[in-house]
Amino acid sequence: MALLKFGEKDRDGRQKRIEHTGRYLRASRTGGVALRAHVKAAGINLTGNTRHGVRVSTRLAKNTQIAMQNGRFVLRGRYGSDAARFNLSKSGVSVSTKTGIGAINWFRPGRSSAKFAGVQLRGQKAALINAVYMLVAALGWATRLIARGVAALVQWGVGAWQQARLARERIELTAADVAPAGGQLLAAQGVTPSREPLRDLFAALIALTALMGRGDDSLEGLSASVDKAQSPFARALIADVNVAGQSLRAWLGDPASSDDPAPLLGVLHHIAGAFAERVDESTRTQTVFAVDDACLALGARTILQDAMLDILVESMGVELTMAGER
Amino acid sequence: MSSDQADGLSAAVGIYEALRRRPDPAGTASALHPGRFDHSAQWTPDLLPLRAYEAVDPASLGLAGYDDFHAIPATSLDAAIERIIHVEGPVHFEVLADRLLEAAGAGRLGSRIRARIEERLAVWASGQQGGSAQTPWAALPEQSRRPAYRDWRDAPDSTRQLDYVSDAELMLAVYRAVLDRECGDRETAMNEGIHAIGFTRLTAGARTRLQAPLQALLDAGMLVESDGVLAVGLLEPR
Numbered sequence: 001m002a003l004l005k006f007g008e009k010d011r012d013g014r015q016k017r018i019e020h021t022g023r024y025l026r027a028s029r030t031g032g033v034a035l036r037a038h039v040k041a042a043g044i045n046l047t048g049n050t051r052h053g054v055r056v057s058t059r060l061a062k063n064t065q066i067a068m069q070n071g072r073f074v075l076r077g078r079y080g081s082d083a084a085r086f087n088l089s090k091s092g093v094s095v096s097t098k099t100g101i102g103a104i105n106w107f108r109p110g111r112s113s114a115k116f117a118g119v120q121l122r123g124q125k126a127a128l129i130n131a132v133y134m135l136v137a138a139l140g141w142a143t144r145l146i147a148r149g150v151a152a153l154v155q156w157g158v159g160a161w162q163q164a165r166l167a168r169e170r171i172e173l174t175a176a177d178v179a180p181a182g183g184q185l186l187a188a189q190g191v192t193p194s195r196e197p198l199r200d201l202f203a204a205l206i207a208l209t210a211l212m213g214r215g216d217d218s219l220e221g222l223s224a225s226v227d228k229a230q231s232p233f234a235r236a237l238i239a240d241v242n243v244a245g246q247s248l249r250a251w252l253g254d255p256a257s258s259d260d261p262a263p264l265l266g267v268l269h270h271i272a273g274a275f276a277e278r279v280d281e282s283t284r285t286q287t288v289f290a291v292d293d294a295c296l297a298l299g300a301r302t303i304l305q306d307a308m309l310d311i312l313v314e315s316m317g318v319e320l321t322m323a324g325e326r
Numbered sequence: 327m328s329s330d331q332a333d334g335l336s337a338a339v340g341i342y343e344a345l346r347r348r349p350d351p352a353g354t355a356s357a358l359h360p361g362r363f364d365h366s367a368q369w370t371p372d373l374l375p376l377r378a379y380e381a382v383d384p385a386s387l388g389l390a391g392y393d394d395f396h397a398i399p400a401t402s403l404d405a406a407i408e409r410i411i412h413v414e415g416p417v418h419f420e421v422l423a424d425r426l427l428e429a430a431g432a433g434r435l436g437s438r439i440r441a442r443i444e445e446r447l448a449v450w451a452s453g454q455q456g457g458s459a460q461t462p463w464a465a466l467p468e469q470s471r472r473p474a475y476r477d478w479r480d481a482p483d484s485t486r487q488l489d490y491v492s493d494a495e496l497m498l499a500v501y502r503a504v505l506d507r508e509c510g511d512r513e514t515a516m517n518e519g520i521h522a523i524g525f526t527r528l529t530a531g532a533r534t535r536l537q538a539p540l541q542a543l544l545d546a547g548m549l550v551e552s553d554g555v556l557a558v559g560l561l562e563p564r
Contacts, residue, residue: 195355197358198345198350231343232560237335243359247357278352286341290340293338294335
């Protein structure tokens with residue numbers, strides 16, 4: 001045991017009260033030096049103390065004690081939690097709350113306690129210290145609350161700003177918006193998508209979305225990596241995509257030189273619609289995912305490709321369900 | 327571009343293959359792929375599923391009621407020949423003659439009847455742009471260029487002979503065996519090829535017969551051979 005309990009911590013992690021407590025001897029700043037002895041028999045506690053006399057006590061109920069000390073009757077009870085502890089005595093009931101440095105008694109502030117650096121204080125001083133402590137704690141709590149509020153506000157503001165920026169960058173066009181531009185362009189070229197072979201419509205969907213949607217010209221580079229061991233259909237698809245891409249570029253011009261995505265999206269809408277009319281629902285759904293895979297195979301999707309996939313889903317009549325939705 | 331990128335196209339390739347293997351009668355325009363339907367003289371594989379051999383019903387040819395085969399008017403005979411070729415081409419001369427004889431109720435293919443059929447067949451061919459009446463097979467240009475992948479098990483018994491299958495159709499049988507079944511060597515490709523169209527035995531005669539179609543496929547690059555293993559080189563002629 002350390003000298004006078006220096007360095008010893010109580011259950012709250014604070015320095016224990018500075019005192020000496022031996023088997024029979026206790027010495028403290030306020031209690032002075034006293035000898036004491038204690039025996040217990042038949043549920044009765046008998047305590048003798050050279051400074052406080054003889055005390056006889058017993059437990060009346062849980063947390064309730066009665067005693068006789070120097071001819072005075074003592075009744076003590078403590079109930080409840082740290083936040084609101086009820087104290088019972090002959091003079092009545094009071095309520096106290098445990099604080100970081102002690103306890104403050106709300107009904108009788110003079111019975112508050114405080115401990116600072118192992119020095120135990122009681123009475124009005126303790127009440128004042130507790131009040132100051134609680135004021136500082138309240139200020140700290142309020143500061144943290146305000147800081148959290150400000151952080152949440154900043155976070156919300158940044159999120160809103162980012163969403164607004166994305167909304168500005170996103171191409172918010174529906175199939176109905178782009179259909180006229182695409183229809184006019186195809187009509188001017190004398191193209192009727194519903195009469196085109198399905199293989200060419202499919203190749204055109206890939207050419208439009210995966211290639212033109214990111215400003216690429218062809219899949220020639222990819223065809224070099226498709227070796228003889230791979231499906232001959234892979235080589236044939238790449239060839240068809242390149243030819244369809246050439247035709248589409250001839251009709252549309254260079255998409256990169258135009259600020260208006262409506263003609264490109266409109267052509268995509270009409271080609272996707274013609275394709276969807278002649279295949280079943282499963283093929284339509286698989287096509288959407290296959291086109292998306294083809295886009296991602298060439299790199300991260302562009303904003304234009306995001307818009308193209310939105311148009312593709314709408315024009316193909318595919319209903320996408322997010323994971324977890326019914 | 328990496329193989330990962332090629333893998334990213336695998337789903338698209340699956341859909342594309344399914345589209346190529348199904349009929350698409352509505353697809354008649356070529357705006358997206360100029361020259362798509364330009365008829366080439368080169369042999370082109372039919373990728374559609376195997377379908378039943380369709381034979382002409384002789385009774386429907388309108389040649390009955392004549393006492394003599396030579397009494398049949400040339401116009402009627404020409405119409406019957408044209409119909410048989412349209413339905414069964416590439417059709418072997420013996421098969422075509424068999425249909426005509428049965429339709430006319432004639433007994434056997436004598437030299438005079440043969441000569442008349444050959445004459446009318448030559449007339450038909452002269453009126454066809456690119457029509458083929460080279461013995462022993464007669465076919466429309468499209469039928470020679472792109473023969474149908476048909477199941478000869480459904481042909482009449484007298485027709486179901488490997489000798490009556492044209493070289494163009496045998497090329498298709500071998501090609502489809504390599505494409506659909508990934509047959510490794512020549513022997514397996516030939517065996518699987520004729521088995522798929524209804525001929526169960528790869529006899530010595532059949533093996534000899536199939537050499538030319540197989541070599542034609544290799545010469546055209548439609549099939550490629552590496553270390554004795556056959557693989558599809560092209561889906562369409564260059």
